[in-house]
Amino acid sequence: MKKVEIIILSGFLGSGKTTFLQKILAKEQQAERKVAVIMNEVGKVSIDSDSVPKETPLKELLNGCVCCTLSGEFEIQIAELLREYDLDVIYIETTGVAHPIEVLDTCLSPLLAEKLKIRSIITLVDAVSWINRKKLRIPLQRLIIEQVKHADIILLNKVDCVSKHTQNCIEEEVRSINPSGKIVPTVFAEVNVNELITSEKLENGEHEKVHVTQHLHIKTYVHTFLHPINQKLFEEFLKAMPDTIYRIKGYIRFTESEETLLFQYSYGMPFHTKAGLKMKNTLVFIGDDIDHDILQKILNDIEKKSILPI
Numbered sequence: 001m002k003k004v005e006i007i008i009l010s011g012f013l014g015s016g017k018t019t020f021l022q023k024i025l026a027k028e029q030q031a032e033r034k035v036a037v038i039m040n041e042v043g044k045v046s047i048d049s050d051s052v053p054k055e056t057p058l059k060e061l062l063n064g065c066v067c068c069t070l071s072g073e074f075e076i077q078i079a080e081l082l083r084e085y086d087l088d089v090i091y092i093e094t095t096g097v098a099h100p101i102e103v104l105d106t107c108l109s110p111l112l113a114e115k116l117k118i119r120s121i122i123t124l125v126d127a128v129s130w131i132n133r134k135k136l137r138i139p140l141q142r143l144i145i146e147q148v149k150h151a152d153i154i155l156l157n158k159v160d161c162v163s164k165h166t167q168n169c170i171e172e173e174v175r176s177i178n179p180s181g182k183i184v185p186t187v188f189a190e191v192n193v194n195e196l197i198t199s200e201k202l203e204n205g206e207h208e209k210v211h212v213t214q215h216l217h218i219k220t221y222v223h224t225f226l227h228p229i230n231q232k233l234f235e236e237f238l239k240a241m242p243d244t245i246y247r248i249k250g251y252i253r254f255t256e257s258e259e260t261l262l263f264q265y266s267y268g269m270p271f272h273t274k275a276g277l278k279m280k281n282t283l284v285f286i287g288d289d290i291d292h293d294i295l296q297k298i299l300n301d302i303e304k305k306s307i308l309p310i
């Protein structure tokens with residue numbers, strides 16, 4: 001099945017996301033790739049939509065943030081784009097105050113995860129506001145750090161406004177926060193497309209029911225159980241799971257019940273409710289350092305043990 005790439009543009013208010021989007025869309029057009037854009041603005045009014053060429057499918061989410069209040073609507077918009085267009089890639093411009101992992105989380109709804117391939121999180125850092133970030137409220141300072149920490153590529157933008165020495169200092173700070181991210185200094189977010197290619201590993205072991213995006217800094221893993229699962233075995237697995245797995249969500253059916261459950265796990269807390277519908281038993285895992293081979297084996301073993309007669 002063809003998977004549509006998702007590229008998440010993150011970065012604090014005014015860091016240059018729209019400037020970058022305009023430039024990258026022109027380059028995608030030259031490369032004849034089929035692109036769509038989802039733009040999210042915290043305000044009620046669309047400000048940046050004119051920056052997207054008329055022929056590019058565009059969905060706008062206004063007056064809220066896709067990572068919280070608009071997450072349901074966001075899922076619907078992605079599903080609509082997938083249904084209405086034959087696409088290669090969807091760019092998502094987040095609000096300046098969005099947390100990239102929360103956005104990633106919303107993209108990877110169990111219903112959509114198998115159709116999408118999360119390509120990268122690109123964070124724009126405004127060199128000037130980086131130097132002045134200590135003047136911001138603490139939660140915003142933390143957010144900027146989080147946006148840098150989880151990026152695959154960091155565009156250190158507006159370097160025309162700082163000295164070379166300051167640029168080097170910022171690069172050092174950014175590298176200490178995110179040692180594996182690729183730092184690209186930019187002026188008006190101008191980049192060579194080759195700079196945006198991060199090293200991709202082979203997707204080993206991929207088969208029909210498993211999809212892994214390994215090239216991301218944050219890793220995601222999608223697993224489908226073909227049979228109901230023994231609840232006790234699953235709970236033991238959750239307890240033993242490393243805390244580098246931040247999030248699990250999806251559908252599961254336990255052997256003890258006829259019901260499909262909507263399952264959520266967030267930073268150590270599992271939670272499930274009746275899904276109300278019979279769904280494919282697909283779980284999406286999000287975390288740092290997910291070893292997909294090990295995880296796949298553990299989950300397959302749980303499934304095998306679950307179908308053995310007691």
Ligand SMILES: Nc1nc2c(ncn2[C@@H]2O[C@H](COP(=O)(O)OP(=O)(O)OP(=O)(O)O)[C@@H](O)[C@H]2O)c(=O)[nH]1
Nearest residue numbers: 012013014015016017018019096157158187188189
């Ligand atoms: N001097 C300078 N200005 C820049 C650079 N990149 C962007 N700008 C300007 O910075 C301002 C903000 O850029 P945008 O691209 O709108 O930033 P944004 O991240 O989309 O902003 P929000 O949507 O408000 O979060 C605009 O006036 C840009 O022209 C740069 O490298 N140098």
